[in-house]
Amino acid sequence: MAKKPVGRPRGRNGESGDRGAAILDVSERLFARHGYDGVTLRTVAREAGVDLALINYYFGPKQQLFDTVFQRRARILNDDRLKALNAARAESDPVPLEKIIEAYLRPLEMAQESEDQGWRNYCALLAYVNTSPVWGPVLMSRHFDAPMETFVEALSAVLPNTERADLYWCYHFMSGAMTLTFANTGRINAMSGGLCRSDDFQTAYDRMIPFVVAGFEQVCGRLGNR
Numbered sequence: 001m002a003k004k005p006v007g008r009p010r011g012r013n014g015e016s017g018d019r020g021a022a023i024l025d026v027s028e029r030l031f032a033r034h035g036y037d038g039v040t041l042r043t044v045a046r047e048a049g050v051d052l053a054l055i056n057y058y059f060g061p062k063q064q065l066f067d068t069v070f071q072r073r074a075r076i077l078n079d080d081r082l083k084a085l086n087a088a089r090a091e092s093d094p095v096p097l098e099k100i101i102e103a104y105l106r107p108l109e110m111a112q113e114s115e116d117q118g119w120r121n122y123c124a125l126l127a128y129v130n131t132s133p134v135w136g137p138v139l140m141s142r143h144f145d146a147p148m149e150t151f152v153e154a155l156s157a158v159l160p161n162t163e164r165a166d167l168y169w170c171y172h173f174m175s176g177a178m179t180l181t182f183a184n185t186g187r188i189n190a191m192s193g194g195l196c197r198s199d200d201f202q203t204a205y206d207r208m209i210p211f212v213v214a215g216f217e218q219v220c221g222r223l224g225n226r
Contacts, residue, residue: 020058023048025118027069032124036066036135067139070129073111073122074143080107082147085154094157098213101174104151105212108182109205120184127183130175155216162220170219174212181208 026048030039041062045052059065084103088095095103111119129135148171155167181204188196198204 019048019050019054023050023055023058023065024069024072027065028072028118028125029121031066031069032121032128035128036062041065067142070125070139071143073119077107077111078144078147080110082150085151089154095154097155097158097216098209100151100154100158101212101216102209104174105178105205105209108178109201112182112184112199112201123182123184127179130179155220159216159220166220170212170216173215177208177212181205 023044027039027044030044030047039062041052041055044065045055048055055065059068081104084106085095085100088099088103092099108123112123114120129139152167152171155171156162156164159167181198181201184198186198188198196203
């Protein structure tokens with residue numbers, strides 16, 4: 001799949017440089033670093049250089065601000081994933097398994113490689129939310145489940161005799177692999193003695209894609225024969 005830059009989220013009035021976007025950018029950075037409970041609206045207001053009342057005017061209470069921050073880039077990732085899947089479907093229907101997995105994962109690589117630091121902050125936030133028993137069931141379900149089901153349908157078409165539960169288990173394991181990758185903790189740096197780097201995103205995704213494909217094939221089987 002050809003690589004392309006990941007888009008920058010727009011502010012409330014459609015301009016990336018307005019005060020609303022500044023509030024979201026600061027909130028994104030703080031939530032990614034400190035989590036939901038470690039951030040106050042007063043801290044956001046101070047670092048964004050705005051009045052506290054302006055945050056309430058634009059975004060409401062903290063929980064609503066958190067949801068808006070999370071949704072902003074989720075929409076872009078979902079759009080990029082679906083565009084990639086549709087492009088693959090235009091070439092072959094059903095879409096080959098590897099193309100499905102690549103369409104799902106490559107946009108995350110593009111996000112992590114982006115020169116926009118906001119995308120790296122968002123990936124850290126995504127890792128936090130996806131591993132949280134509090135926020136994961138709420139925000140991941142609200143903002144990612146519907147597009148994910150489109151991919152499950154594509155997987156079902158190329159693995160027609162597979163039990164539905166197996167597809168969800170394989171997706172679950174893929175989600176774990178990609179979450180650790182976009183968390184970018186640096187653990188693999190020390191573990192490998194410097195042979196691998198958690199910020200070598202192209203290498204990570206070039207290996208994660210065939211790894212995930214092999215997992216789907218082993219658990220589900222191309223024809224459901226296990």
